[in-house]
Amino acid sequence: xxxxxxxxxxxxxxxxxxxxxxxxxxxxxxxxxxxxxxxxxxxxxxxxxxxxxxxxxxxxxxxxxxxxxxxxxxxxxxxxxxxxxxxxxxxxxxxxxxxxxxxxxxxxxxxxxxxxxxxxxxxxxxxxxxxxxxxxxxxxxxxxxxxxxxxxxxxxxxxxxxxxxxxxxxxxxxxxxxxxxxxxxxxxxxxxxxxxxxxxxxxxxxxxxxxxxxxxxxxxxxxxxxxxxxxxxxxxxxxxxxxxxxxxxxxxxxxxxxxxxxxxxxxxxxxxxxxxxxxxxxxxxxxxxxxxxxxxxxxxxxxxxxxxxxxxxxxxxxxxxxxxxxxxxx
Ligand code: ACO
Numbered sequence: 001x002x003x004x005x006x007x008x009x010x011x012x013x014x015x016x017x018x019x020x021x022x023x024x025x026x027x028x029x030x031x032x033x034x035x036x037x038x039x040x041x042x043x044x045x046x047x048x049x050x051x052x053x054x055x056x057x058x059x060x061x062x063x064x065x066x067x068x069x070x071x072x073x074x075x076x077x078x079x080x081x082x083x084x085x086x087x088x089x090x091x092x093x094x095x096x097x098x099x100x101x102x103x104x105x106x107x108x109x110x111x112x113x114x115x116x117x118x119x120x121x122x123x124x125x126x127x128x129x130x131x132x133x134x135x136x137x138x139x140x141x142x143x144x145x146x147x148x149x150x151x152x153x154x155x156x157x158x159x160x161x162x163x164x165x166x167x168x169x170x171x172x173x174x175x176x177x178x179x180x181x182x183x184x185x186x187x188x189x190x191x192x193x194x195x196x197x198x199x200x201x202x203x204x205x206x207x208x209x210x211x212x213x214x215x216x217x218x219x220x221x222x223x224x225x226x227x228x229x230x231x232x233x234x235x236x237x238x239x240x241x242x243x244x245x246x247x248x249x250x251x252x253x254x255x256x257x258x259x260x261x262x263x264x265x266x267x268x269x270x271x272x273x274x275x276x277x278x279x280x281x282x283x284x285x286x287x288x289x290x291x292x293x294x295x296x297x298x299x300x301x302x303x304x305x306x307x308x309x310x311x312x313x314x315x316x317x318x319x320x321x322x323x324x325x326x327x328x329x330x
Contacts, residue, residue, distance in 0.1 A: 014066025043261025047163030084119030116318025143290030167294025
């Protein structure tokens with residue numbers, strides 16, 4: 001189509017969620033909390049937890065296989081494996097390389113992207129640019145986390161929030177007007193310590209002391225994260241819509257990162273987006289970070305709710321801080 005900007009679209013999606021479920025009632029037996037507190041403050045009823053043998057790449061691998069199957073593609077048809085995660089199998093090599101080994105996709109380039117819960121949207125933006133510049137034809141983008149293994153199960157202010165899951169999409173250049181219409185991404189490293197994993201890197205290498213102090217677990221100032229998340233998610237969504245030349249009324253589905261139902265509701269209110277357009281599933285998964293947006297997308301697709309031409313607004317905020325939004329035409 002002459003004069004029409006080429007776009008990049010999702011051709012398939014795969015999701016893997018480990019079978020084991022941890023309910024709020026289970027958590028009541030582990031820390032001083034209640035089902036009522038967790039539901040009211042977070043909207044979460046249950047989350048899925050990986051078993052002892054499962055690392056992040058195992059979840060990513062299963063999601064990737066499902067995305068390949070849905071697209072009727074073989075791994076040879078992919079020319080980049082990109083994994084967004086904050087809970088990698090190992091500091092190096094990348095989780096993407098472990099996934100590559102599992103897929104038997106030897107020599108296809110593979111790397112990780114670290115952008116907290118915003119990693120999936122950052123990954124979409126990176127994949128889009130690589131495809132539009134013809135560096136890659138098809139990108140397998142996976143968002144996967146096993147946050148349960150970096151969660152302090154004695155800290156009630158964080159352990160009720162997170163879950164484990166992976167979601168994968170395959171992206172390629174679109175042949176019509178569907179795909180990514182616009183994007184917006186930002187970061188502010190000056191606020192890094194409000195949500196981070198203090199030890200285990202080169203700043204604070206693992207030692208007997210770091211282990212004793214529990215510094216290998218997620219550290220978060222929940223209140224602060226909350227305030228920034230609402231403001232930045234509104235900013236990202238508004239700016240991405242403006243760049244697409246669209247208004248909030250044009251949006252068919254709003255898919256916010258599922259961090260906390262109150263963050264989602266507050267962002268929706270600030271954007272003045274109708275409630276029925278806001279997709280939520282946090283009550284069943286908790287905060288699964290980079291896996292949350294692909295899971296929402298796949299659930300909408302399976303429910304038959306995605307129609308050609310629908311405008312989808314994806315919006316996320318995470319550690320860094322990082323924040324981003326994408327406007328997408330289905
Ligand atoms: N059960 C019972 N009480 C609890 C629990 C719990 N699980 N956790 C905290 N409390 C208590 C606190 O100790 C505090 O008690 P106090 O008043 O006696 O001191 C009280 O509840 C209120 O604590 P707050 O931290 O002020 O509670 P708040 O309403 O802010 O909710 C929460 C806490 C749920 C963590 C909220 O701040 C939040 O969701 N923040 C954003 C977190 C988030 O989304 N992080 C990830 C985003 S980015 C990413 O996805 C990586």
